[in-house]
Amino acid sequence: MPEGHTLHRLALDHRKWLAGEVIHVTSPQGRFQGGASVLDGQLLTSVEAWGKHLFYRFEGGELLHVHLGLFGRFRRHRQPAPEPRGQLRLRMETSTECVDLSGPTACELLEPDEHAALLARLGPDLLREDASRQQAWKRVKASSRSLGALLLDQSVLSGVGNVYRAEGLFVSGLHPELRGDELESRDFTRLWKTLVGMLQDGVRDRKIITVKHFDQAVGRKPRRGERTYVYGRRECRRCGDSIRVWELGSRTMYACETCQRR
DNA sequence: GCCGAATGCCCAA
C-alpha cells in the first residue's frame, strides 16, 4: 500500500475530514493508550505528509507521528462507526467521521527536537512544492551506490518505494545498477520528473497505476488489471522480453534489460 | 487452518 502518494492522499483526506475539529482519540487495541488519552478531546489543527511520514498537530502543541511501514493501513467510516475490528492501534472520531489505523510501524507523540531530527534525515519529498531536485542530485552524483539503492534511501529523496522505483527507472530508460556517479544530470532530471508525475497520479488515483490509458511506446491500451510496466511482471509490457527479477538494496527489483540500458 | 509474501525500515553484529 504505502509509498509517498498514499501518505499525501491521506494528508489531504484527513485534513478535509478531521482538521479544525475536536477529535475523540482512542486506542482500541491499547498499544497507544497513553498517547490517545493525551490527544483525546483536543482540536486537530493540521495534517501534513513528508515522504512516507504523517504528522498531526493538535491545539495543545502535541504532535502525532504516524509511519505505516509495510503493513500499516487507514480505514475510514462514517458515523455511527462500527465496532472496532481486528487490531486497531488508533481511532480518531468526529461527530461525522471515523478513521481507524492498524499495523503502523510508528504511532507516537513526538517532542519538537525529535520531530526536527526526523525531518533532518529525510531528503527532498518529490510531492512537495519546495522539493529541491538539486539537493537530491548532489547526493546521487556523489555516490557510487546503485540507482536502485539510492531511490529507496529516504535520506536522498523521500516518497519513492519499491513499485515506483522499478517503474520510474523503466519509464526513464535507466538501468537500476547504474551507479549514481555514472549518471548524467539530464538523466537524473528525467527520472525525477517521471517520478513526480507518477506520484502525483498516485495521489489522484489513490493507487499505483503507472501505465497510461494509451501508451504510444507500447501501442495498445492496458489490459484489465494491468497497472505496471515491469513491477510484479514476468514479461516487459513494452517489448515482451523476460523481466529480470533480483534482489537490489534488500528489495525485489524488476527491470527489462532490453529497454533499460546500462 | 497454515504459510509466505507484501508498496518499509530499524537495529545489532
Added chain:
DNA sequence: TGGGCCTTCGGCG
C-alpha cells in the same frame, strides 16, 4: 547483512 517487527490477504491443502 540478517533478523525482527507490524498486519492482512491470497494460495494452498
